[in-house]
Amino acid sequence: MDTTLNLAAYRFVRIADARELRDSLFSEAQRHGLLGTVLLAEEGINLFLAGAEDPLRSFMDWLRADTRFRGLEAKESWSARPPFRRLRVKVKREIIRMDHPAIRPAAGRAPAIDAATAKRWLDRGRDDEGREVVMLDTRNAFEVDYGTFEGAVDWRLGRFSDFPAALRAHAAELQGKTVVSFCTGGIRCEKAAIYMREAGLRDVWQLDGGILKYFEYAGGAHFAGECFVFDERETLDAARRPRVGAEPETP
Incomplete structure:
Protein backbone atom coordinates (compact mmCIF):
# COMPACT_ATOMS: atom_id res chain seq x y z
CA MET A 1 0.00 0.00 0.00
CA ASP A 2 1.34 3.45 -0.96
CA THR A 3 1.34 5.59 2.17
CA THR A 4 4.14 8.04 1.32
CA LEU A 5 3.31 11.25 -0.52
CA ASN A 6 6.12 12.74 -2.62
CA LEU A 7 6.02 16.40 -3.62
CA ALA A 8 8.22 18.34 -6.02
CA ALA A 9 7.83 22.11 -6.33
CA TYR A 10 9.82 25.20 -7.21
CA ARG A 11 9.36 28.92 -7.60
CA PHE A 12 11.61 31.64 -8.90
CA PHE A 26 14.56 22.68 8.35
CA LEU A 34 9.66 14.85 6.37
CA LEU A 35 12.60 13.61 4.32
CA GLY A 36 14.10 15.03 1.15
CA THR A 37 15.90 18.12 -0.08
CA VAL A 38 15.08 21.83 -0.16
CA LEU A 39 17.36 24.17 -2.10
CA LEU A 40 17.27 27.91 -1.45
CA ALA A 41 18.99 30.74 -3.32
CA GLU A 42 18.45 34.42 -3.91
CA GLU A 43 16.55 33.42 -7.06
CA GLY A 44 14.03 31.09 -5.38
CA ILE A 45 13.20 27.69 -3.90
CA ASN A 46 13.35 24.13 -5.22
CA LEU A 47 12.08 21.25 -3.08
CA PHE A 48 11.63 17.49 -3.17
CA LEU A 49 9.97 16.18 -0.02
CA ALA A 50 8.34 12.96 1.13
CA GLY A 51 6.30 11.99 4.15
CA ALA A 52 2.91 10.97 5.44
CA GLU A 53 0.15 12.84 3.61
CA ASP A 54 -1.32 14.98 6.40
CA PRO A 55 2.02 16.21 7.83
CA LEU A 56 3.39 16.97 4.36
CA ARG A 57 0.29 18.89 3.33
CA SER A 58 0.39 20.73 6.65
CA PHE A 59 4.01 21.72 5.99
CA MET A 60 3.09 22.99 2.52
CA ASP A 61 0.28 25.06 4.04
CA TRP A 62 2.82 26.55 6.44
CA LEU A 63 5.17 27.33 3.56
CA ARG A 64 2.43 28.91 1.43
CA ALA A 65 1.54 31.23 4.29
CA ASP A 66 4.70 33.11 3.31
CA THR A 67 3.52 35.51 0.60
CA ARG A 68 6.52 34.62 -1.56
CA PHE A 69 5.25 31.05 -1.86
CA ARG A 70 1.50 31.66 -1.94
CA GLY A 71 -0.13 29.37 -4.49
CA LEU A 72 3.02 27.28 -4.91
CA GLU A 73 2.03 24.30 -7.06
CA ALA A 74 3.47 20.84 -6.47
CA LYS A 75 3.76 17.69 -8.55
CA GLU A 76 2.56 14.66 -6.59
CA SER A 77 3.36 10.96 -6.63
CA TRP A 78 2.99 8.10 -4.17
CA SER A 79 5.29 5.34 -3.00
CA ALA A 80 5.34 2.60 -0.40
CA ARG A 81 8.26 4.21 1.44
CA PRO A 82 10.09 7.55 1.40
CA PRO A 83 12.62 7.64 -1.47
CA PHE A 84 15.00 9.75 0.63
CA ARG A 85 17.17 8.78 3.59
CA ARG A 86 17.47 12.15 5.32
CA LEU A 87 16.33 15.76 5.33
CA ARG A 88 18.57 18.46 3.85
CA VAL A 89 17.94 22.18 3.46
CA LYS A 90 20.78 23.93 1.61
CA VAL A 91 21.57 27.45 0.46
CA LYS A 92 23.06 27.58 -3.04
CA ARG A 93 24.09 30.21 -5.56
CA GLU A 94 21.32 29.02 -7.92
CA ILE A 95 18.45 26.59 -7.33
CA ILE A 96 19.27 25.15 -10.74
CA ARG A 97 22.75 25.91 -12.01
CA MET A 98 23.06 27.58 -15.40
CA ASP A 99 26.06 29.85 -14.75
CA HIS A 100 24.33 32.68 -16.56
CA PRO A 101 23.50 35.33 -13.93
CA ALA A 102 21.66 37.60 -16.38
CA ILE A 103 18.84 35.04 -16.54
CA ARG A 104 16.52 35.94 -13.68
CA PRO A 105 13.15 34.13 -13.93
CA ARG A 120 -3.10 18.91 -28.55
CA TRP A 121 -0.08 20.27 -30.39
CA LEU A 122 1.62 16.88 -30.33
CA ASP A 123 -1.53 15.18 -31.63
CA ARG A 124 -1.44 17.52 -34.62
CA GLY A 125 2.31 17.96 -34.96
CA ARG A 126 1.57 21.69 -35.26
CA ASP A 127 0.72 24.53 -32.91
CA ASP A 128 -2.51 26.52 -33.10
CA GLU A 129 -0.97 28.78 -35.76
CA GLY A 130 0.08 25.83 -37.92
CA ARG A 131 3.81 26.01 -37.18
CA GLU A 132 5.92 22.90 -36.73
CA VAL A 133 6.35 22.03 -33.04
CA VAL A 134 9.76 21.02 -31.70
CA MET A 135 9.99 19.46 -28.24
CA LEU A 136 13.38 20.39 -26.77
CA ASP A 137 14.67 18.23 -23.91
CA THR A 138 16.72 20.39 -21.53
CA ARG A 139 17.75 17.51 -19.25
CA ASN A 140 21.09 15.75 -19.02
CA ALA A 141 21.81 13.04 -21.59
CA PHE A 142 21.64 10.18 -19.09
CA GLU A 143 18.14 11.30 -18.04
CA VAL A 144 16.97 11.45 -21.64
CA ASP A 145 18.13 7.87 -22.14
CA TYR A 146 15.49 6.64 -19.69
CA GLY A 147 12.67 8.24 -21.66
CA THR A 148 11.57 11.38 -23.49
CA PHE A 149 8.91 12.73 -25.82
CA GLU A 150 8.82 11.01 -29.19
CA GLY A 151 10.98 12.89 -31.69
CA ALA A 152 12.29 15.32 -29.05
CA VAL A 153 15.49 17.25 -29.74
CA ASP A 154 18.29 16.06 -27.47
CA TRP A 155 21.58 17.98 -27.42
CA ARG A 156 23.32 15.38 -25.22
CA LEU A 157 23.92 17.84 -22.39
CA GLY A 158 26.38 16.73 -19.75
CA ARG A 159 24.94 19.24 -17.29
CA PHE A 160 22.42 22.06 -17.49
CA SER A 161 25.15 24.69 -17.53
CA ASP A 162 26.05 23.32 -21.01
CA PHE A 163 22.74 24.60 -22.38
CA PRO A 164 23.86 28.13 -23.45
CA ALA A 165 26.72 26.76 -25.55
CA ALA A 166 24.47 24.09 -27.07
CA LEU A 167 21.92 26.71 -28.05
CA ARG A 168 24.58 28.81 -29.76
CA ALA A 169 25.56 25.75 -31.79
CA HIS A 170 21.99 24.79 -32.75
CA ALA A 171 19.90 27.98 -32.71
CA ALA A 172 19.62 28.12 -36.53
CA GLU A 173 17.89 24.71 -36.52
CA LEU A 174 15.08 26.11 -34.38
CA GLN A 175 14.35 29.27 -36.34
CA ARG A 202 10.53 34.19 -30.97
CA ASP A 203 8.18 31.23 -30.65
CA VAL A 204 9.47 29.61 -27.47
CA TRP A 205 7.37 28.10 -24.69
CA GLN A 206 8.04 26.10 -21.57
CA LEU A 207 6.03 23.03 -20.61
CA ASP A 208 4.46 24.16 -17.37
CA GLY A 209 5.21 21.67 -14.60
CA GLY A 210 7.43 19.58 -16.86
CA ILE A 211 7.06 15.89 -17.60
CA LEU A 212 5.59 15.07 -14.19
CA LYS A 213 2.69 17.50 -14.59
CA TYR A 214 2.17 16.26 -18.16
CA PHE A 215 1.92 12.69 -16.84
CA GLU A 216 -0.82 13.82 -14.43
CA TYR A 217 -2.94 15.06 -17.34
CA ALA A 218 -2.00 13.01 -20.39
CA GLY A 219 -0.36 9.85 -19.06
CA GLY A 220 2.14 8.46 -21.53
CA ALA A 221 0.70 10.01 -24.70
CA HIS A 222 3.60 10.87 -27.05
CA PHE A 223 6.13 9.87 -24.39
CA ALA A 224 8.42 6.85 -24.75
CA GLY A 225 9.99 5.28 -21.68
CA GLU A 226 10.09 6.55 -18.11
CA CYS A 227 11.02 9.81 -16.41
CA PHE A 228 14.22 9.85 -14.38
CA VAL A 229 13.87 11.38 -10.91
CA PHE A 230 16.67 12.32 -8.53
CA ASP A 231 15.73 10.05 -5.65
CA GLU A 232 15.90 6.37 -4.79
CA ARG A 233 12.97 5.45 -7.03
CA GLU A 234 15.21 6.29 -10.02
CA THR A 235 12.36 6.53 -12.55
CA LEU A 236 8.59 7.04 -12.69
CA ASP A 237 6.31 5.66 -15.36
CA ALA A 238 3.44 7.59 -16.93
CA ALA A 239 1.22 6.67 -13.97
CA ARG A 240 3.89 8.27 -11.72
CA ARG A 241 4.77 4.87 -10.27
CA PRO A 242 8.36 3.70 -9.68
CA ARG A 243 9.78 0.88 -11.70
CA VAL A 244 9.17 -2.49 -10.02
CA GLY A 245 12.00 -3.18 -7.59
CA ALA A 246 13.26 0.42 -7.68
CA GLU A 247 11.86 1.53 -4.33
CA PRO A 248 14.26 1.48 -1.39
CA GLU A 249 14.17 -1.51 0.91
CA THR A 250 12.87 -1.08 4.40
CA PRO A 251 15.89 -0.45 6.71
Whole structure:
Protein backbone atom coordinates (compact mmCIF):
# COMPACT_ATOMS: atom_id res chain seq x y z
CA MET A 1 0.00 0.00 0.00
CA ASP A 2 1.34 3.45 -0.96
CA THR A 3 1.34 5.59 2.17
CA THR A 4 4.14 8.04 1.32
CA LEU A 5 3.31 11.25 -0.52
CA ASN A 6 6.12 12.74 -2.62
CA LEU A 7 6.02 16.40 -3.62
CA ALA A 8 8.22 18.34 -6.02
CA ALA A 9 7.83 22.11 -6.33
CA TYR A 10 9.82 25.20 -7.21
CA ARG A 11 9.36 28.92 -7.60
CA PHE A 12 11.61 31.64 -8.90
CA VAL A 13 11.13 34.50 -6.46
CA ARG A 14 13.59 36.82 -4.76
CA ILE A 15 14.69 35.48 -1.37
CA ALA A 16 16.89 37.94 0.49
CA ASP A 17 16.95 35.95 3.74
CA ALA A 18 17.89 32.50 2.41
CA ARG A 19 20.09 31.56 5.37
CA GLU A 20 17.49 32.53 7.97
CA LEU A 21 14.76 30.81 5.96
CA ARG A 22 16.88 27.68 5.78
CA ASP A 23 16.83 27.29 9.55
CA SER A 24 13.07 27.73 9.90
CA LEU A 25 12.36 25.42 6.94
CA PHE A 26 14.56 22.68 8.35
CA SER A 27 12.97 22.97 11.79
CA GLU A 28 9.43 22.87 10.40
CA ALA A 29 10.08 20.00 7.98
CA GLN A 30 11.79 18.02 10.72
CA ARG A 31 8.86 18.64 13.06
CA HIS A 32 6.55 17.14 10.44
CA GLY A 33 8.75 14.08 9.99
CA LEU A 34 9.66 14.85 6.37
CA LEU A 35 12.60 13.61 4.32
CA GLY A 36 14.10 15.03 1.15
CA THR A 37 15.90 18.12 -0.08
CA VAL A 38 15.08 21.83 -0.16
CA LEU A 39 17.36 24.17 -2.10
CA LEU A 40 17.27 27.91 -1.45
CA ALA A 41 18.99 30.74 -3.32
CA GLU A 42 18.45 34.42 -3.91
CA GLU A 43 16.55 33.42 -7.06
CA GLY A 44 14.03 31.09 -5.38
CA ILE A 45 13.20 27.69 -3.90
CA ASN A 46 13.35 24.13 -5.22
CA LEU A 47 12.08 21.25 -3.08
CA PHE A 48 11.63 17.49 -3.17
CA LEU A 49 9.97 16.18 -0.02
CA ALA A 50 8.34 12.96 1.13
CA GLY A 51 6.30 11.99 4.15
CA ALA A 52 2.91 10.97 5.44
CA GLU A 53 0.15 12.84 3.61
CA ASP A 54 -1.32 14.98 6.40
CA PRO A 55 2.02 16.21 7.83
CA LEU A 56 3.39 16.97 4.36
CA ARG A 57 0.29 18.89 3.33
CA SER A 58 0.39 20.73 6.65
CA PHE A 59 4.01 21.72 5.99
CA MET A 60 3.09 22.99 2.52
CA ASP A 61 0.28 25.06 4.04
CA TRP A 62 2.82 26.55 6.44
CA LEU A 63 5.17 27.33 3.56
CA ARG A 64 2.43 28.91 1.43
CA ALA A 65 1.54 31.23 4.29
CA ASP A 66 4.70 33.11 3.31
CA THR A 67 3.52 35.51 0.60
CA ARG A 68 6.52 34.62 -1.56
CA PHE A 69 5.25 31.05 -1.86
CA ARG A 70 1.50 31.66 -1.94
CA GLY A 71 -0.13 29.37 -4.49
CA LEU A 72 3.02 27.28 -4.91
CA GLU A 73 2.03 24.30 -7.06
CA ALA A 74 3.47 20.84 -6.47
CA LYS A 75 3.76 17.69 -8.55
CA GLU A 76 2.56 14.66 -6.59
CA SER A 77 3.36 10.96 -6.63
CA TRP A 78 2.99 8.10 -4.17
CA SER A 79 5.29 5.34 -3.00
CA ALA A 80 5.34 2.60 -0.40
CA ARG A 81 8.26 4.21 1.44
CA PRO A 82 10.09 7.55 1.40
CA PRO A 83 12.62 7.64 -1.47
CA PHE A 84 15.00 9.75 0.63
CA ARG A 85 17.17 8.78 3.59
CA ARG A 86 17.47 12.15 5.32
CA LEU A 87 16.33 15.76 5.33
CA ARG A 88 18.57 18.46 3.85
CA VAL A 89 17.94 22.18 3.46
CA LYS A 90 20.78 23.93 1.61
CA VAL A 91 21.57 27.45 0.46
CA LYS A 92 23.06 27.58 -3.04
CA ARG A 93 24.09 30.21 -5.56
CA GLU A 94 21.32 29.02 -7.92
CA ILE A 95 18.45 26.59 -7.33
CA ILE A 96 19.27 25.15 -10.74
CA ARG A 97 22.75 25.91 -12.01
CA MET A 98 23.06 27.58 -15.40
CA ASP A 99 26.06 29.85 -14.75
CA HIS A 100 24.33 32.68 -16.56
CA PRO A 101 23.50 35.33 -13.93
CA ALA A 102 21.66 37.60 -16.38
CA ILE A 103 18.84 35.04 -16.54
CA ARG A 104 16.52 35.94 -13.68
CA PRO A 105 13.15 34.13 -13.93
CA ALA A 106 11.87 35.92 -10.83
CA ALA A 107 11.77 39.09 -12.95
CA GLY A 108 9.30 37.49 -15.36
CA ARG A 109 8.50 34.04 -16.68
CA ALA A 110 8.73 32.90 -20.26
CA PRO A 111 5.31 32.01 -21.72
CA ALA A 112 4.16 28.54 -20.70
CA ILE A 113 1.78 25.98 -22.15
CA ASP A 114 -0.09 23.50 -20.01
CA ALA A 115 -0.21 19.75 -20.54
CA ALA A 116 -3.53 19.89 -22.41
CA THR A 117 -2.12 22.33 -24.95
CA ALA A 118 1.08 20.32 -25.33
CA LYS A 119 -0.88 17.14 -26.02
CA ARG A 120 -3.10 18.91 -28.55
CA TRP A 121 -0.08 20.27 -30.39
CA LEU A 122 1.62 16.88 -30.33
CA ASP A 123 -1.53 15.18 -31.63
CA ARG A 124 -1.44 17.52 -34.62
CA GLY A 125 2.31 17.96 -34.96
CA ARG A 126 1.57 21.69 -35.26
CA ASP A 127 0.72 24.53 -32.91
CA ASP A 128 -2.51 26.52 -33.10
CA GLU A 129 -0.97 28.78 -35.76
CA GLY A 130 0.08 25.83 -37.92
CA ARG A 131 3.81 26.01 -37.18
CA GLU A 132 5.92 22.90 -36.73
CA VAL A 133 6.35 22.03 -33.04
CA VAL A 134 9.76 21.02 -31.70
CA MET A 135 9.99 19.46 -28.24
CA LEU A 136 13.38 20.39 -26.77
CA ASP A 137 14.67 18.23 -23.91
CA THR A 138 16.72 20.39 -21.53
CA ARG A 139 17.75 17.51 -19.25
CA ASN A 140 21.09 15.75 -19.02
CA ALA A 141 21.81 13.04 -21.59
CA PHE A 142 21.64 10.18 -19.09
CA GLU A 143 18.14 11.30 -18.04
CA VAL A 144 16.97 11.45 -21.64
CA ASP A 145 18.13 7.87 -22.14
CA TYR A 146 15.49 6.64 -19.69
CA GLY A 147 12.67 8.24 -21.66
CA THR A 148 11.57 11.38 -23.49
CA PHE A 149 8.91 12.73 -25.82
CA GLU A 150 8.82 11.01 -29.19
CA GLY A 151 10.98 12.89 -31.69
CA ALA A 152 12.29 15.32 -29.05
CA VAL A 153 15.49 17.25 -29.74
CA ASP A 154 18.29 16.06 -27.47
CA TRP A 155 21.58 17.98 -27.42
CA ARG A 156 23.32 15.38 -25.22
CA LEU A 157 23.92 17.84 -22.39
CA GLY A 158 26.38 16.73 -19.75
CA ARG A 159 24.94 19.24 -17.29
CA PHE A 160 22.42 22.06 -17.49
CA SER A 161 25.15 24.69 -17.53
CA ASP A 162 26.05 23.32 -21.01
CA PHE A 163 22.74 24.60 -22.38
CA PRO A 164 23.86 28.13 -23.45
CA ALA A 165 26.72 26.76 -25.55
CA ALA A 166 24.47 24.09 -27.07
CA LEU A 167 21.92 26.71 -28.05
CA ARG A 168 24.58 28.81 -29.76
CA ALA A 169 25.56 25.75 -31.79
CA HIS A 170 21.99 24.79 -32.75
CA ALA A 171 19.90 27.98 -32.71
CA ALA A 172 19.62 28.12 -36.53
CA GLU A 173 17.89 24.71 -36.52
CA LEU A 174 15.08 26.11 -34.38
CA GLN A 175 14.35 29.27 -36.34
CA GLY A 176 10.80 29.48 -37.70
CA LYS A 177 9.54 26.66 -35.47
CA THR A 178 7.56 26.63 -32.26
CA VAL A 179 9.91 25.36 -29.56
CA VAL A 180 8.58 23.80 -26.35
CA SER A 181 11.32 23.30 -23.76
CA PHE A 182 10.67 20.61 -21.17
CA CYS A 183 12.34 18.91 -18.22
CA THR A 184 11.35 16.81 -15.21
CA GLY A 185 9.36 19.31 -13.17
CA GLY A 186 9.64 22.66 -14.97
CA ILE A 187 12.62 24.40 -13.39
CA ARG A 188 15.26 23.83 -16.06
CA CYS A 189 12.94 24.37 -19.01
CA GLU A 190 11.81 27.68 -17.50
CA LYS A 191 15.36 29.04 -17.41
CA ALA A 192 16.03 27.56 -20.86
CA ALA A 193 12.98 29.23 -22.39
CA ILE A 194 13.99 32.63 -21.05
CA TYR A 195 17.51 32.17 -22.37
CA MET A 196 16.25 31.19 -25.83
CA ARG A 197 13.99 34.22 -26.01
CA GLU A 198 16.84 36.51 -25.02
CA ALA A 199 18.93 34.83 -27.73
CA GLY A 200 16.39 35.94 -30.34
CA LEU A 201 14.10 32.92 -30.81
CA ARG A 202 10.53 34.19 -30.97
CA ASP A 203 8.18 31.23 -30.65
CA VAL A 204 9.47 29.61 -27.47
CA TRP A 205 7.37 28.10 -24.69
CA GLN A 206 8.04 26.10 -21.57
CA LEU A 207 6.03 23.03 -20.61
CA ASP A 208 4.46 24.16 -17.37
CA GLY A 209 5.21 21.67 -14.60
CA GLY A 210 7.43 19.58 -16.86
CA ILE A 211 7.06 15.89 -17.60
CA LEU A 212 5.59 15.07 -14.19
CA LYS A 213 2.69 17.50 -14.59
CA TYR A 214 2.17 16.26 -18.16
CA PHE A 215 1.92 12.69 -16.84
CA GLU A 216 -0.82 13.82 -14.43
CA TYR A 217 -2.94 15.06 -17.34
CA ALA A 218 -2.00 13.01 -20.39
CA GLY A 219 -0.36 9.85 -19.06
CA GLY A 220 2.14 8.46 -21.53
CA ALA A 221 0.70 10.01 -24.70
CA HIS A 222 3.60 10.87 -27.05
CA PHE A 223 6.13 9.87 -24.39
CA ALA A 224 8.42 6.85 -24.75
CA GLY A 225 9.99 5.28 -21.68
CA GLU A 226 10.09 6.55 -18.11
CA CYS A 227 11.02 9.81 -16.41
CA PHE A 228 14.22 9.85 -14.38
CA VAL A 229 13.87 11.38 -10.91
CA PHE A 230 16.67 12.32 -8.53
CA ASP A 231 15.73 10.05 -5.65
CA GLU A 232 15.90 6.37 -4.79
CA ARG A 233 12.97 5.45 -7.03
CA GLU A 234 15.21 6.29 -10.02
CA THR A 235 12.36 6.53 -12.55
CA LEU A 236 8.59 7.04 -12.69
CA ASP A 237 6.31 5.66 -15.36
CA ALA A 238 3.44 7.59 -16.93
CA ALA A 239 1.22 6.67 -13.97
CA ARG A 240 3.89 8.27 -11.72
CA ARG A 241 4.77 4.87 -10.27
CA PRO A 242 8.36 3.70 -9.68
CA ARG A 243 9.78 0.88 -11.70
CA VAL A 244 9.17 -2.49 -10.02
CA GLY A 245 12.00 -3.18 -7.59
CA ALA A 246 13.26 0.42 -7.68
CA GLU A 247 11.86 1.53 -4.33
CA PRO A 248 14.26 1.48 -1.39
CA GLU A 249 14.17 -1.51 0.91
CA THR A 250 12.87 -1.08 4.40
CA PRO A 251 15.89 -0.45 6.71
